[in-house]
Amino acid sequence: MPRWGMVVDLTKCTACQACVVACQTENNVPCVEPEQAALGRIISWLKVLPEIKGAYPRISMQLMPLPCLHCDSPPCIRVCPVGATGITPEGVVRQIFARCIGCRYCTNACPYTRRMFNWYKPNFPGELQQALNPDVTVRPKGVVEKCTLCHHRLMQAKERARAEGRALAEGDYVPACVEICPANAMYFGDLDDPDSKVAGLARSPRAFRYLEDLGTEPKVIYLTEGEWAGGKEKPRQP
């Protein structure tokens, strides 16, 4: 049984936010009106979190793509009164939209603020409804939603593998955000497979887990920024 996880290399990330929009288009995330956005009600399962330190000109800004971290020990699950959220055997923290009663305990419990409440009826005016992905439910008003690691893609990948009579291979299943990254800064795979790319990167001395002292055991692992090595020759491209 795989344990799905993601590695984000903060050195390679350009903070372009392609992952944010890729996620929204893949998962039928509705856009809210400007007035609603001003109340902090934009829904983005994945957002880029800026952190600015210092004063001009000795200042740095870190920009960190932050999806649901799919914690192995998720605080959000424990508080759900109705069992609308849980963790699958493959480690995906899921949300069963239809079971959610909208109490928002989980949105408060998540230390990463990666659960969002649908304050409004999903709004896809005019022809915009045409662009909806049939593989993903459109969430009604009044439920909490979150990153599913593009679970529908996992289902499809499994079906395809089964049809071809083989086991799921690395790269068969990749969430939309990882797939689109122009700088190839995101990696995805089975953390329990010691030979997988993500497991290798997770062992890197640069690897850290965001707010890990909370004991959440996230399965999204970050690689801290490295520094310029300083003028070594690299093999020439032909």
Add this chain to the structure above:
Amino acid sequence: MNLRVNRRKFLQFAGGGAVGVAASGVTLQGLSTLNAALAAEEVQVPRGPEGWSLSVCSLCPAGCGLRVRMIGKRAVKIQGNPLHPVNRGGLCPRGLAGLQVLYHPDRLRAPQKNVGNRESPRWKEISWDEAIETVVQRLRELRNRNQAHTVALVSGHGGHLRQRLFERFLRSYGSPNSLRLPSGLDGAQAAAYLQQGVSEGVAYDLEGTHYLLSFGVNVLEGWGSPVSTMRAFGAWRDSAAGRVTKFVQVEPRLSVTAARADEWVALRPGTEAALALGIAYVLITEGLYDVRFVAERTFGFEDWHDAKGRAHTGFRSLVLSEYRLNDVAAITQIPVEIILRLGREFGRNRPALAIGGHQSSTLPGDLHASLAVHSLNALVGSLEVPGGALVRAELPGDAETGSRGRNHLPANLVHHDKALLPWADLTRLPDAILSGKPYALQALLVHGADPVFTLPNGERFAQALKRVPFVVSFSPFLDETSAQADLILPDHTDLEKWQESASPPTFPFPLQSISPPVLEPVHHTRDTVDVLLALARTLGGEVASALPHATGEEFLRQQVAEIFAAQAGYTFTTSLEETWNRLSERSGWWVPTYSSANQLWEQMKQGGGWWEPTYYYGEWNRVLRTPSGRFEFYSQRLAQWVAQHPEVAKESGLEPGDDRLCLPHQTRLPDTPKEFPLLLVPVEILPLVGGHGAHLPYLQQIAGQHVFAHWDSWLEMNPQTATKLGLEDGDWVWVESPLGRAKVRLRFYEGARPDVVHMPLGYGRTQGSAWGRRGNNPLRMIPSDGQASAGLPRGTQTYVRVYKS
């Protein structure tokens, strides 16, 4: 019993009675189960067979390859085409938001005729036949009156073959006035023209460079070809490959690019040239420059005498005498140690590449900054080497029109033989129209551009439009320019038409992508290519014989035949095969996968296009075409032009005949006026690059992420400055320049210099979709005079004061 309880009503009921429910022993768990059973999805998404089609993005000039997921006849997702050499499967947020363009509720659904007047337009839907007939009548009438030359076409940067068709149309009709929007690369292009004598596309081997020194270029925020640049950035920092490349960003503001760079050097605005020359000082005094390259391939480095025996100052003398490190530190406000270290790093980490100065995607920077920056490339021999500055070879078939800027027809409205740069500068069009010289413009066609909104002098453009008797727009949306038109013939959006694009800006290889339409048009729009072909057919005569094609597809096929005839290059393949192809091509083998033009056409449709993945280094006759045949630190073309324009010396505060006029130098900085103490520098952000995209909610939601601003303009100000002015984060403030004022929300931003404030470009539309009509356009507060005489727009900053509203 007919149980018709919808989910909302049920929850209202359940919520209202929660206490009762709990008391009566019904558990919340049970409630949820019941809820799940009752839940009816509010939006039903139809299913259908899945399919994938290729297309090309035209939301910026890069033209990334797209792969579109179809469910039945609907497009449901845009992804990157993994075979496309520009983006290799990646995509930026703009490209991803493409479906919001296609299915936008505010698209124009059919041709529109303005039945009111220009001041208060009233739009009436008309048929395509009527629309085309109206245009034909007007064009025929003008031609019959021998006024064909008074028609102009303004176009954006999308499409290459399409542009070829437009130009062919105009030329055969009899007009020389094909004009394009300025590009952010115009500054670098100007340097390449004056110092290398080339007007083909400037290109950089970004991935191969070991040291990238960017002078205010928004490298990661939309400059050049955004996705391929980001891919190079990812490659520099791949831990497996070893981190060799250092990326240094020099600019006054901590932009996203600066934050992501290995080092950010904050300098005083407008002093990029001085810093570049300071670095040149280090290279020269420490012997870190490429002595051989400078001796063999450059002109004007040492002091020299002209044919008349007059002594001239060389680049070396100028730098050594005027750009000593203490002087440069005083001008740029960068400590001497940092300049010294930058110079040493730049000299020792080859290939090193310098780009700039200060460019955004639409607005070029100061000419002399570009000359100074490009001189650094020559100093370290980074011309025509892997990892250096290159000149892209032209595409087969380009000779027909000449690339942009080589206009053989005389009497262009804004461009004449005496201009410094060989391309027509659109920002001069308003003055030409308003003065009626050299002749009055009778008709203007606008395609893929919104100059009233995006040009620095857009307001003047709007005034000028009122003087043009007939204005036709091909915009799929109502925008600032089309709102002033008499007729709008809405173009298809990307996925509805034949898409094509050539090599994007800064991309070193000739390339042509082609993709058929992905789906049926959503509205009664028409591909502008087909409209022009219809116009040509109806106009008859020379135009009809120049454009005999029945469809746009036929035209594209013919252009592809030219690529086939060139007998080079490959159709898009995986990067593995690309490496192999490159190796064999370098050793003289060309093994194409096609043997006829038809086969090439089919393969291009299948993979997305064709390209020539090999760059031939060191074709000096092609890349150094100056009068001296060398890289000119002292530009002789500039010298000739300065001699004819004595006013330039006066503007620069130099004596006529001063050699500095033709050598890179730091121009004089304006004084800060007392009543307007803050400098306003507009910034370009990736989601709204080129001023477009504000009508797309996906982009509005991510536009100001670094200051938590969404759906509106913001003013970035250093908290120290704000405290002095008594302003708080989130206050509504007035920003006032001599030209006008705007009300904006203030955002504290530590990355802003204390004496500078910033506003994002792309906001402040007054026409079209309500989603886009938000915020303020900072360009409206900025005077746009500047170096117009040199053929480059300037004026992208101004002094302002800020006070509470």
